[in-house]
Amino acid sequence: MRALWPTLVLAALLFAGWEAAVWLFEPGDYVLPAPSTVTSEAWRSKGLLFAALARTSLAATLGFLIAALVGISAGALLSLSSFLRRGLYPLATLLQMVPIIAIAPVLVIWCGYGLPTVVAAAAIVAVFPVLANTLDGIRSTDHRLHELFTVLRATRAQRLLRLELPAARPQIITGLRIAAGLAVIGCVVGEFVGSFVSDPPIGTVIQTAMREGRTALVLAAVATSCCAGFALFAAVSLVGHFMLRRWHESGMRS
Amino acid sequence: MSPMRSFQSAVLSLLAILLAACSGDSDTTRVRVQLNWAAEPEFGGFYAALEEGLFAAAKQEVQLIGGGLTTPSAQMCARGDVEFAIVSAEQVLTFAEQGADLVALFATFQHSPFVLVVREESPWKSLEELWKSNARAAVEPGLPWIAELDRKLGGHTLTLVPYSMQLAPFTTGAVDAMQGFISSEPVQLRLQGLAVRCFSLGESGYDPYAQVLVTSRKFLDQNQETVTAFVNAARRGWASYNAQAPRFNPVISKLNPAMDCKAMDIAAEIQLAIVQPAGLADDALGTMTLERWQTLAQQMHASSKLKRMPTDLERRFVNLR
Numbered sequence: 001m002r003a004l005w006p007t008l009v010l011a012a013l014l015f016a017g018w019e020a021a022v023w024l025f026e027p028g029d030y031v032l033p034a035p036s037t038v039t040s041e042a043w044r045s046k047g048l049l050f051a052a053l054a055r056t057s058l059a060a061t062l063g064f065l066i067a068a069l070v071g072i073s074a075g076a077l078l079s080l081s082s083f084l085r086r087g088l089y090p091l092a093t094l095l096q097m098v099p100i101i102a103i104a105p106v107l108v109i110w111c112g113y114g115l116p117t118v119v120a121a122a123a124i125v126a127v128f129p130v131l132a133n134t135l136d137g138i139r140s141t142d143h144r145l146h147e148l149f150t151v152l153r154a155t156r157a158q159r160l161l162r163l164e165l166p167a168a169r170p171q172i173i174t175g176l177r178i179a180a181g182l183a184v185i186g187c188v189v190g191e192f193v194g195s196f197v198s199d200p201p202i203g204t205v206i207q208t209a210m211r212e213g214r215t216a217l218v219l220a221a222v223a224t225s226c227c228a229g230f231a232l233f234a235a236v237s238l239v240g241h242f243m244l245r246r247w248h249e250s251g252m253r254s
Numbered sequence: 255m256s257p258m259r260s261f262q263s264a265v266l267s268l269l270a271i272l273l274a275a276c277s278g279d280s281d282t283t284r285v286r287v288q289l290n291w292a293a294e295p296e297f298g299g300f301y302a303a304l305e306e307g308l309f310a311a312a313k314q315e316v317q318l319i320g321g322g323l324t325t326p327s328a329q330m331c332a333r334g335d336v337e338f339a340i341v342s343a344e345q346v347l348t349f350a351e352q353g354a355d356l357v358a359l360f361a362t363f364q365h366s367p368f369v370l371v372v373r374e375e376s377p378w379k380s381l382e383e384l385w386k387s388n389a390r391a392a393v394e395p396g397l398p399w400i401a402e403l404d405r406k407l408g409g410h411t412l413t414l415v416p417y418s419m420q421l422a423p424f425t426t427g428a429v430d431a432m433q434g435f436i437s438s439e440p441v442q443l444r445l446q447g448l449a450v451r452c453f454s455l456g457e458s459g460y461d462p463y464a465q466v467l468v469t470s471r472k473f474l475d476q477n478q479e480t481v482t483a484f485v486n487a488a489r490r491g492w493a494s495y496n497a498q499a500p501r502f503n504p505v506i507s508k509l510n511p512a513m514d515c516k517a518m519d520i521a522a523e524i525q526l527a528i529v530q531p532a533g534l535a536d537d538a539l540g541t542m543t544l545e546r547w548q549t550l551a552q553q554m555h556a557s558s559k560l561k562r563m564p565t566d567l568e569r570r571f572v573n574l575r
Binding site for chain 2: 028029030031104105108109112113192193194195196197198200204207208209210211212213214215
């Protein structure tokens with residue numbers, strides 16, 4: 001809790017400034033509602049927002065898990081062969097360049113409406129940081145440990161599973177932390193085109209509120225989606241803490 | 255003259271030229287109109303007025319700015335970022351609840367152009383049958399007609415998914431029905447070789463002014479003459495467009511290559527019946543009635559799209575002459 005107080009103080013100052021600015025300049029609720037207006041709108045729409053959060057969280061978590069699985073596996077695979085790495089890594093970077101807002105409508109045609117499209121959008125956006133960090137982590141393994149494994153005549157599989165992947169854990173955790181936030185962003189974009197309107201997730205709530213000029217509800221929905229991102233991020237950080245706390249500087253300090 | 259003085263005077267001259275170029279003709283008023291869709295026949299009269307020099311004759315330099323599904327036209331106009339915008343009558347009312355004082359000036363369509371498009375061979379014979387089927391329909395989330403149809407027909411059983419401005423989900427069979435303007439999506443689908451049928455939402459009893467030209471109350475109060483001149487020029491533009499749309503469609507098609515002239519000619523012919531219904535004189539184009547606004551407000555309030563029944567509906571629109 002003590003570590004959180006600078007954040008809490010800064011957040012309180014920011015919200016107080018925002019509230020004061022709205023009171024002073026009166027920009028209109030459809031332009032910039034005060035934090036108090038956003039809070040009361042969120043409370044009034046809590047049923048809608050909670051249901052939307054549940055739908056978005058499910059899709060974001062699935063997308064994140066797929067990105068984690070694919071990213072770590074692909075990173076490990078690329079580390080096994082310099083031919084594969086040189087050939088596939090540049091292609092993998094394309095995943096990072098994909099404008100998800102542009103391909104989301106195509107995902108609908110490929111995957112159909114509902115969860116598949118939304119999960120695919122989340123996974124596409126989130127996979128690259130996991131892959132890149134896994135590969136970097138594996139390639140940064142201490143060369144003295146490699147020499148030890150050579151002396152012990154370890155097989156390639158033993159070297160990967162018992163040395164390189166465990167040694168890459170700090171970087172993998174970093175990649176997963178980045179992916180946690182990205183998965184929620186990809187998910188909301190996927191929801192703009194691929195969700196069911198009658199069971200609105202966060203993306204659909206934002207679209208509807210935007211059309212009706214209910215900016216307070218838009219901001220409340222954005223804050224709700226941030227909660228999903230924070231929850232995923234916190235879960236990854238917690239797992240990372242337990243994995244790293246006994247041997248890595250970052251885990252011991254956190 | 256010293257080199258420094260020469261340099262200073264050159265810079266000052268350049269600034270003067272730039273300022274003169276930027277300001278243009280001091281008698282001309284610069285006017286921006288934020289559209290809520292790409293250049294299509296649904297805005298034909300505005301483009302016709304531009305092409306015929308009707309705005310220029312009213313000493314107005316008009317810029318029509320294309321938009322899309324997510325363009326915040328109403329917000330931009332209410333904030334004063336643009337002088338005019340095209341929004342729906344529903345948005346005028348929902349934004350009024352949020353404190354945005356928009357005034358409707360001209361209704362492009364006298365009846366709603368909204369339709370649900372289905373394939374010719376589909377089994378549904380009416381909007382009610384479709385609404386109570388297990389079909390999948392692409393619609394724009396948040397459009398009030400969905401809530402109104404639900405209220406009227408006692409909910410829906412069909413699955414609603416977001417409309418993404420693309421025909422592909424319909425042509426590939428990912429959806430069985432899609433929303434559209436009678437003058438746009440069905441025309442383009444037919445030109446692609448698909449036989450389609452349309453269920454009119456206007457004929458179902460929900461018939462708002464689906465597209466209105468708006469300005470902010472502040473701009474209207476401070477620029478009554480400019481606004482009146484603009485509306486009158488636009489009205490004459492619409493009369494010209496209704497009379498000879500194929501003359502103007504090549505200009506519009508250049509701005510929107512996704513819809514060719516042939517499609518625009520067909521669209522203009524189809525929309526004529528709802529832009530200028532039989533008996534509506536040229537000088538009455540775009541006019542609105544309090545009764546229609548009241549009906550809309552009652553329907554939106556009944557379907558919970560409005561928290562309160564507006565008491566100032568006569569302030570939400572004005573018929574300028």
